[in-house]
Amino acid sequence: MSKMFSKMGWIIVAVLCLSLVVFPACTGDGGGSEPIPYLHDGQFIQQTIGEVDSLDPAWGYDTASGEQTDYIYDTLLSYDQESTTDFITGLATNWTEVSTTAMKFHIASGITFHEGGNLTAEDVEYTFERALVQDRAGGPTWMFNYPLLGKFRTRSAGNITVTGAEIDAAVEIVDTDWVQFNFAFEFPAIQWKQILVQSWGSILDKEWCVANGEWDGDLSGEGWKAYNNPDKQDSYLYNHANGTGPWKLDLWEAGEYIRLIANDDYWRGAPPFDTVITQWVDEWSSRKLTLLNGDADHVYVPRAYIGELLDIDDLLKISALPELSNDCLFFNMNIDPESDLIGSGMLDGEGIPSDFFTDIHVRKGFSLAFDYDTYLADALLGEGTMLGSPLVNGLAGYDPDLPKYEQDLVEAAAELDLAWGGNLTSLGFKFTMVYNSGNIPRKTACEILAEALYSINPLYQVSILPMAWPTILDNIFTETETSKGPLPLFQIGWIADYPDADNFITPFMFSEGDFAYFQDYGSPTVDAMIEAARFMANGPARDAAYADIHNAYHDDPGGIMLAQPLGRRFFTKYISGFYFNPTIPGTPGPLYEMSKSES
C-alpha cells in the first residue's frame, strides 16, 4: 500500500510541477495584460544597459556617465527644452560675446554645492582649467582644447605640448564674478555654448576637489603636469561627486546600480523624485518584466523588442524621436594589400585590388545597389530616416530635399559596367565584409548589399564575416606606411558630441577626419569647403554651404549612408513631463522636469 502510495505520490508531484509550468505558459503573456501597479512612490527607477565609466565630468565620454553627471551637476547654461540652439540660464545668469575670440559668463551667487561650499567664479575657472590640465586620452576634453588652446590634445608623442601659461590664459576671472574664455581663434559663440551645456561642462567645487587630492589650481610651475592624462582611479572624482545639481550621489554599486537622492536645497527648487535609481540589467526579459510589474518606471528597450510592448496599454509610449546619430558603410580607398579579405588582391574575378574603391563608378554602383527600403524595414523596423550625407535631421544645414541615393539596380549595373575601364562586368570581384558579431542591423546591411550585388551580376560576390568589436576597431583605425586598414568596407556609427553640422561633417569628409583619414578619403577642395562652413554663423549662408558639402558627398560618395535612427521611449503610464532633446544623455530625458503620480 505504502509502495503504491509512493508511486501515486510521484505521479501527482510530477503532474503538479508540469502543470505549474505549462498552464501559465499556455494561457499567459507574461503578465502583460494586467494593469501595471503604481509602486515606489517618490522614486524613479530605471533599468538599462551600459555601466557608468566615471563620474568625473572631465573624464566621462559615454552616455551612462553623462546621464548621471547631468543629474548631479549643473552647467553654466542649459538648452531651452527641445531646442538645440536656444539656451536658458544655468549657473551663469548672463553671458556675452566679448569679441569673436572671447566670451564671458556671469556666475550666479547664492548657489551651494551638495557638500556645502558656495559657488564662485573661481570654481568655474578651476573646472575648465582642470579639464585642460587633465585632458585624458580618449576623453571629451578635445572640445575645450581645440577652441581654447588651438590643438586637439595637450600631448604629442607622450610629451606635454602646452604650457601652464597657455592654460591659465584660456580661462580667467574678470570683473570679480565673470569668467571669460579666450579662444585661440575666432570661434562661434553658439558652438561654444553647445559644448558647455553638455556634461563635460559640469561645474566643480574647487575647494572640495583640492581637499580630496585633486590638482591644486597652480599652473605656475611644473607640478600640474603630474595631473595630465591620469589613470581613471587616480582621480577622486571618478566615484565621488559634489555638484550643485538636483540629486546627490548616494551609492554607486559598480555593475549593479547607482542611487541618487534628492538635493532638497536645489536652487531651482526641490526635485520631483526623492530617489533616482539606475539599475544595470543586461537581460531584456528581466527588464521587460520589471517594467510590467511596476518595479521600474522606465527601461531601455532594444529596437528588436519594441513589438513586445506596443500593445500594452499601461505604458507611456513615445516614438519617432530623431537621435543625433547615424550609421555608414565606409569605402576603404587604400586597403592593406596584405588583407585576407580581398581574395587574390587583384581584379581577376577572385578578389579586388587594394585601390578598388578609388574608382568612383564602383562607389556609385554600390550606393545605387543598396536596398535602403529593406534596410529601413528590416534593420530599423521602419524607424529611421534615410540620409544622403553625414548630416542628420536636427542639425542646422540638414535638408531632407537634398539628393540621396535610392536603390536602382539598372543604374547600379550601368555604373559598375563603367568601373575599372569596363572590365568589372566580365571579371567580377570577390571580397569579404565584416560586421561586429551580435549586431543584427549591421549584419542585415551586409546581407542586403551582398544580395543586391549578386543579383546584378553573379560574378559580384561578397562574403560576410562576423568579427569581435575590438578586432573590427583594430582593423579600422590602423594604417601602414603605404596603406590604411585591411577592411574593404567597414560599418560604424557616429553620435553627436554637440549638435552642430561640423561635428558630423568633419569626421566623415575632412581628409584628416576620424573616419575619412582611415579611408584615404577627402580632397583639398572639400576640405576648404568644410573649413569655410565650420565657423559660419547659423543661417541661410551656412545652410547653403552645407548643401554644397552634402552634394559633394553625393557626387563622390565616401560611404553608403545608412540611416539616422528614430528613437522610442517606454515609461509606465504614471510618468509625465517627458520632452525630447537629442543632446540629453541617456533615455529617461529631462528628469528634473518630469514627475510620477498615480492619478
Place this chain on the structure above:
Amino acid sequence: MELRAYIARRLLLLIPVLFGVTVFIFAITMFFSPTERATLYVTSPQGMRDLPSIIEQYGLDRPFFVQYGTWLNQVFHGNLGWSNVVSMPVGRAIFHYLPATLELAIFATPIIILTGIFFGSRAAAHKDKPVDHATRVVAILGWSLPTFWLGLLLMMIFYGYFRGLLPPGRLSSAMEIMVTSGDFIRYTRINTLDAILNLNGPVLLDALRHLILPVITISTVNVAFIMRLMRSSMLESLGKGYILTARAKGVQEKLVISKHARRNALIPVITVSGYLFAALAGGAVITETIFSFKGMGWWASQSALRLDISSVLGFALFMAVMFVLVNLVVDILYTRVDPRVRLGGGVQ
C-alpha cells in the same frame, strides 16, 4: 603532523600553479593586438583617435615579458590591477562579486548534492524499476535543458505570470536601501547571512525570495549529473563482494544500501561535488545574467568580452586558488569517508 605536512605541501604547490596559470592567460591575451586591448579604455567612436596614446600610456605594445613582469611586480606589491569594466581595483572586485556567487553556491550545492545522492541511490537500488526509469528521464531532462531557457521560463512564470512573486536581482529596491543604510551592517555582503546576523527578518525573506529561482535553475542542471554519477557508482558498489557477503549474512537491505553500498559509492561524488562547488563559486554566467544576480561569473564574462586583462587574470588567480583549496578539502574528506585512505601515503 602528517596531515599538516600534506596541507603545507599542497599549498606550496599553489606557487607554480598560479605562475603557470597567469603566464598562460597572459600569453593568450598577447594574441590580441595592442589596439584591440586598448579599446577597453575607449567609450566612444570619437575616442578612437587617441588609441596610440592609450597604447603608450598602458605599455600595451611592450614585449610580453615586460608586460607580464610589470603586472607581476604589481601583484607582489599587493595590487592585482584595475578592473576597468567595473571601475574598481581587481582585488576589491573579487570581494565585491564573490558574496553573490557564494550565496548562490552555498544554497545550490547542498540541494544539488543531497538531491543527487538521494535519487541516484534510489535509482540504483531499484535498477530497471519505474523509479530508476523516472529518475533517468528527469536526469536527461535536467541535463539537456538549456540554462537560459529554463531561467527565462521560470522568471516569466514566477515574476511575470504570478505578478512579482519571485523577482530577479538580489534584493528589492526598498530592501537594498535598508541594507545600505547605516543601521544594517554588511558583515559579509551575503545578504541572507547578513540578515541573520542583523536579526532582520524582512531582509532575510526578501533575499530568500530572490534566491529561489536562480538556485532552482542552477540545481536543475547540476543535480542530473550528480544523480547519474551516484547511480553508476552505487551500482558498482552493489556488485562488490562485500555487499554479497553482507546480504548473505542476512543484513537488512536498508542497511546494506545505506551503510555498505552508499558510503563507498560516495567517493567519486565527493570529488565531483568539490569541483562543482568550486565551479559554482567561480560564477554561473548565464544564471547570474538572466536573474541580474551579479556575481563572479558576470564580472568574469564581462571582463573577458571587453579584454579587461587585469580582471581576467585576477579571476584566474582566484579560480586557481579555489580549485587547489577545494582539492585539498576533498582529499581530507576522503579520509573521513574511507578510513583506508591516508593522505600522502596512498591507500592502506
